[in-house]
Amino acid sequence: MSGRRTAALPTPVALLFLLPAAALFGIFVLYPMATALTYSLFSWRGTAQEAFVGLDNFVALFTTEPYRSQLPRAFAHNALLFAGAMVVQNSVGLLLAYVLHRRERVRRLFQVLYTMPYLVSPLVVGYLWSLLLSPLFGPVNAVLRAVGLESVAQPWLGDPDTALWVVVLVTAWQWVGFPLLIYGAALGSLDPTMEEAAMLDGATSRQRFWHVTLPMLLPVIGTVSVLTFIFSMEAFPIPYALGGSNGSPAGATDVMSLLFYRTAFSSGASNAIGISSAVAIVLFVVIVGVSVLFTRWFRKVERGLT
């Protein structure tokens, strides 16, 4: 392309246009991000920064109570949120996207219906399910009683054994519309001649799905998996609405974000800032690390297949 054809802006003018965005971004994003990194390396007394302590805050996170026992527990719960979302989106989500793919007339209608929970605020979703599962007037238990499953009806959010599963299922229920839409778009952009060729060769519809369509979808499934991981690790409003900031009952619904929130803003510990910054950094490193490693591994798998 010749220089004459591009409507280039002179650099000083371009910088002037950039200035408002750069100022906002610098003050409210870059500056906090940079200072947060240093926060975790100091000890604090309330809001006063004290001595440089190196990695002591991180050591404390893994060796002193309550963090030593709460951190792995919260992390395991986030991992379960991820597993639950993966199972639901790659079974229910993928099946529905596949079924809709061949039914153009009703596709848009059902896509819209299935995406509704995803568009509602996750906090509203959490509170809504806490009402629906109420032992007093909750429709869920009422339905169970109506169909004769009286013994199954129970205070779902009051029992540590069921509360976490409620969080996992409610989260998956809200999230599934997103992968469903993306799988739908990916199916729409696949080359239909491949499936037709397989059909001419006498492949059954099941064989076509497993050996033709699914392999072509793998790259998208990989991308969605990474997004699902990030989203699961940062889950906050749904656990907050269903179990409060302490992850009730008895920490059964505690997750990383709640641990961070409690440590930073309601623990009353004098070194709250140091420790909570360490929690945030651990979480960030896990998210970035796993996302990068997974993407690399997944590319390798993809290359092996083609």
Add this chain to the structure above:
Amino acid sequence: MKRAAVHVVLWGYAAVALLPLLIMVWNSFRTDQELVAEPLGLPVSPSFDAYREAWVEASFSTYFLNSVLVTTASVALSTAVSLLAAYALARSRSRLMGVIEQVFVSGLMMPVFLMIVPIFYLLDTIGLASTRTGLILVYSAVSIPFSVFVLATFLRQLPVELEDAARIDGAGPLRTFWSVLLPLVRPAVATVVVFRFVPIWNDFFYPLILVRDRAQYTLPVGLTTFFGEYQTSWSTLFAGLVIATLPLVLLFLVATRQIVAGLTAGMGR
């Protein structure tokens, strides 16, 4: 799959996805007594008491206005500054601009938990702690990566001939931007507006931490105090949830096409 089986699957999941939301709506029109007596009943004689109570007594009118103000101001401010920045990035050939764009886009993976404590103290230092202005500035800043990314991508696809013509006619950069580019960039602006409106309207994390004054609460934080105080007034709780959701439903009805297209943009290949 057999036709009947397909219909069972499609409508079955539609029920799973929508029934909870429908129950939310119709339970908001029933009284607490009706809810306990018949958890599965329909609103036979619809009552608006729950809405009156939520709106007037539980301060939802305040929360709602705060949410409208904060969300629209944040979306407007971030879209305006992002559009200017995207224009500079898309139409400059300086290497420095490439670096700046990288910095902006890296913000797409922003660690919100890491940033929130410093933001809290920053707002305190500049006297904006617990204010809607502080919240608007923070939302605008965190919206920049997404908005700049979408707008710059779109601007790069536009032909430059029109701008060249305007320049030859003697229009300066600002004039060219205002009267040539702005009309063309409308579809991308619509996408950015819709896609920043939803998460900011729904956001609960920033105001929970940054806003301590009830008069400044947005709807999501308002909901948390409301659920603590109205624990036993169930239909009012349902009404509160409906009030928090209604604007999104309206937006969705107006912009279904943009939402579905935007959610899936660049995902298929």
